[in-house]
Amino acid sequence: MILSQFIFVPLLAAFLIVLFARKKENFAAAIALAACAWILIVSFIAFFKLSSHGGMILNNTSGWEIPYTICLILDNLSSFMLIVVNLVAFLSAFYAIQYINHFTGKWNFFALFMLMLTGMNGVILTGDFFNLYVFMEIALFSAYALVAFGTESEELEAAFKYATMGAITSTMILFGIGILYSYTSTLTMADVGLQLRSGGTPKMIFLVYGLFIAGFGLKTALVPFHAWLPDAHPSAPAPISAMLSGVLIKTLGVYALVRIFFNVFGAPTVVLQILMLLGTLSIIIGGFLSIVQWDFKRLLGFSSVSQIGYVVIGFALGTTLGILGGILHLFYHAIFKSLLFLDSGAVEYSTDTRDLRQLGGLSKELKVTSATNMVGTLSISGIPPFNGFFSKLIIIIACISAGQIVVGIVAALVSIVTLAYFLKVQKHAFYGKKGSAKVLEKVPFAMKTAMIILAALCLLSSVIMIPSIRKNYLNPIVDTVMGRTSYIDKVEPYLDKGSVK
Amino acid sequence: MQNNFPNEGMSVIVKTITRFTVWLIFLYGLYIVIHGHLSPGGGFAGGVIVALSFVHLTLAYGKNFVMERVNKFAMNSLEAIAAILIVLTGLVGLYVTGYFLANFMGVGKLYTLLSAGYIPMLNIFICVKVGMGLYLVFYYLASFKPKEG
Numbered sequence: 001m002i003l004s005q006f007i008f009v010p011l012l013a014a015f016l017i018v019l020f021a022r023k024k025e026n027f028a029a030a031i032a033l034a035a036c037a038w039i040l041i042v043s044f045i046a047f048f049k050l051s052s053h054g055g056m057i058l059n060n061t062s063g064w065e066i067p068y069t070i071c072l073i074l075d076n077l078s079s080f081m082l083i084v085v086n087l088v089a090f091l092s093a094f095y096a097i098q099y100i101n102h103f104t105g106k107w108n109f110f111a112l113f114m115l116m117l118t119g120m121n122g123v124i125l126t127g128d129f130f131n132l133y134v135f136m137e138i139a140l141f142s143a144y145a146l147v148a149f150g151t152e153s154e155e156l157e158a159a160f161k162y163a164t165m166g167a168i169t170s171t172m173i174l175f176g177i178g179i180l181y182s183y184t185s186t187l188t189m190a191d192v193g194l195q196l197r198s199g200g201t202p203k204m205i206f207l208v209y210g211l212f213i214a215g216f217g218l219k220t221a222l223v224p225f226h227a228w229l230p231d232a233h234p235s236a237p238a239p240i241s242a243m244l245s246g247v248l249i250k251t252l253g254v255y256a257l258v259r260i261f262f263n264v265f266g267a268p269t270v271v272l273q274i275l276m277l278l279g280t281l282s283i284i285i286g287g288f289l290s291i292v293q294w295d296f297k298r299l300l301g302f303s304s305v306s307q308i309g310y311v312v313i314g315f316a317l318g319t320t321l322g323i324l325g326g327i328l329h330l331f332y333h334a335i336f337k338s339l340l341f342l343d344s345g346a347v348e349y350s351t352d353t354r355d356l357r358q359l360g361g362l363s364k365e366l367k368v369t370s371a372t373n374m375v376g377t378l379s380i381s382g383i384p385p386f387n388g389f390f391s392k393l394i395i396i397i398a399c400i401s402a403g404q405i406v407v408g409i410v411a412a413l414v415s416i417v418t419l420a421y422f423l424k425v426q427k428h429a430f431y432g433k434k435g436s437a438k439v440l441e442k443v444p445f446a447m448k449t450a451m452i453i454l455a456a457l458c459l460l461s462s463v464i465m466i467p468s469i470r471k472n473y474l475n476p477i478v479d480t481v482m483g484r485t486s487y488i489d490k491v492e493p494y495l496d497k498g499s500v501k
Numbered sequence: 502m503q504n505n506f507p508n509e510g511m512s513v514i515v516k517t518i519t520r521f522t523v524w525l526i527f528l529y530g531l532y533i534v535i536h537g538h539l540s541p542g543g544g545f546a547g548g549v550i551v552a553l554s555f556v557h558l559t560l561a562y563g564k565n566f567v568m569e570r571v572n573k574f575a576m577n578s579l580e581a582i583a584a585i586l587i588v589l590t591g592l593v594g595l596y597v598t599g600y601f602l603a604n605f606m607g608v609g610k611l612y613t614l615l616s617a618g619y620i621p622m623l624n625i626f627i628c629v630k631v632g633m634g635l636y637l638v639f640y641y642l643a644s645f646k647p648k649e650g
Contacts, residue, residue, distance in 0.1 A: 004595060012588050060600060
């Protein structure tokens with residue numbers, strides 16, 4: 001009962017907006033915000049109720065038993081991801097109420113936003129390979145349309161690039177799923193894992209690994225597959241950039257990689273080594289390309305490539321400490337990168353430009369934006385006591401204790417590079433000499449509130465590092481990933497082994 | 502029917518033949534939908550065929566002839582209503598049986614038109630959703646005018 005709400009509430013909201021809110025645009029924002037608030041509350045309830053259900057809630061749809069139907073599975077990892085996604089979605093929607101006044105077709109925006117949220121929640125909850133593909137496409141198609149929302153030539157080009165690359169890699173994923181299906185005759189993830197575990201390691205599985213790494217790697221924006229991100233993320237309206245960089249690349253990319261490679265395939269060493277290499281490359285290349293950018297949002301886009309590398313190497317280490325670091329950095333990056341994108345949106349809203357060469361000295365006029373951006377800068381660069389410090393420290397320690405000294409040193413050094421390019425933003429946008437761009441409009445209330453809440457969360461979310469809280473809430477999540485195929489053992493009792501009813 | 506744009510679209514031959522074929526295509530689409538639970542086909546395939554009958558009309562008679570008769574607002578609304586009805590069907594299943602989108606109606610006798618519970622109903626909703634959606638995509642592409650120069 002509780003699980004299907006994550007899918008039908010935003011889906012219903014999307015179509016209600018299309019039906020009723022085409023003429024009354026404030027109504028569209030109200031429906032979207034109400035739906036976001038509802039599922040945010042439900043995701044907290046689900047998170048705290050999970051332990052009383054033995055760490056897993058499984059919900060079959062349409063009254064059949066798995067593997068003959070699609071199932072929704074909530075475990076510690078997915079309930080944690082739901083909170084991250086819906087928290088960022090709620091704050092972005094709240095920010096968008098006033099930000100979107102600069103665009104026409106407000107109802108279009110909110111309807112697509114709700115569809116994207118449906119897709120992401122679906123990807124997190126589903127326990128079925130083909131269903132994962134379908135929800136991923138729902139999220140991606142809405143994302144393509146939202147990237148093109150401004151309908152300027154640059155935005156259309158970015159959306160087209162994203163759509164082409166996304167479609168090619170989605171086909172690769174579908175091809176991989178097809179191969180798995182032809183080998184195991186089932187689409188339920190746990191059942192696929194079960195049959196592969198009992199049947200040895202067939203050679204075709206390496207083809208599937210390759211297809212999935214390329215497919216989900218592009219969604220994650222790991223380095224050889226990152227070219228779409230610095231175009232697509234800056235072109236979208238700011239709340240959508242925050243959603244794309246904050247949660248979409250993590251849900252469709254990192255979460256799907258972890259769920260499939262750790263929980264279904266049992267974390268094969270060859271895949272972890274490849275992810276380690278790609279993650280390290282992402283950290284270096286993303287970091288150094290950020291320094292030379294002059295477009296505020298493009299800089300943040302390259303920075304996402306670099307930061308997602310940290311998350312991926314955390315998971316690729318495969319040790320308890322590494323996975324803890326990966327999960328923490330995933331959560332913290334969702335908070336501070338959304339904050340930074342919302343700040344860049346506020347700067348663009350009030351000055352109508354995001355070229356750092358034209359900006360300057362905004363700290364006096366845009367006090368809230370400047371202050372929250374400083375918090376975001378300190379968090380992402382890993383300055384204590386802000387949250388980024390803890391996650392980066394854990395990842396670096398995990399690298400060194402796992403014997404990956406070079407990766408550890410790279411992670412530490414690029415952290416300094418991160419500080420360098422964010423200080424560039426500080427100097428050229430908020431402090432330093434006054435630029436040619438003038439403040440044309442004040443930042444409205446809803447935008448300020450969303451930024452302040454995210455800035456407060458940058459500091460408050462460090463609280464989960466307190467040992468007693470970490471033991472109760474964070475360790476079960478790490479255990480879900482560390483347990484590898486224990487996911488299969490948990491789902492196995494629900495599998496119907498008999499003939500089709 | 503009065504044609505206010507006689508010089509648009511294709512030749513008289515095509516227009517005359519279209520007058521005969523468009524109904525056949527439309528009815529064939531409806532047949533596919535209504536028998537979706539008994540024979541190959543269903544809501545999606547039937548919906549596409551229904552949309553193609555409108556596309557056929559637009560190609561033969563020109564876009565202005567069709568745009569004069571088709572209400573864009575109504576098509577948009579129908580599409581949204583169909584989508585909402587599909588979700589609501591799922592919710593009724595959740596309420597009655599405890600599973601989302603469960604078949605809450607009796608299965609009936611095999612091979613009769615009124616059987617298979619809610620599946621014919623869902624097929625009709627899907628037909629409206631897909632048919633309207635696909636035709637609207639075509640409609641917007643047809644009504645797009647590139648900038649001069």
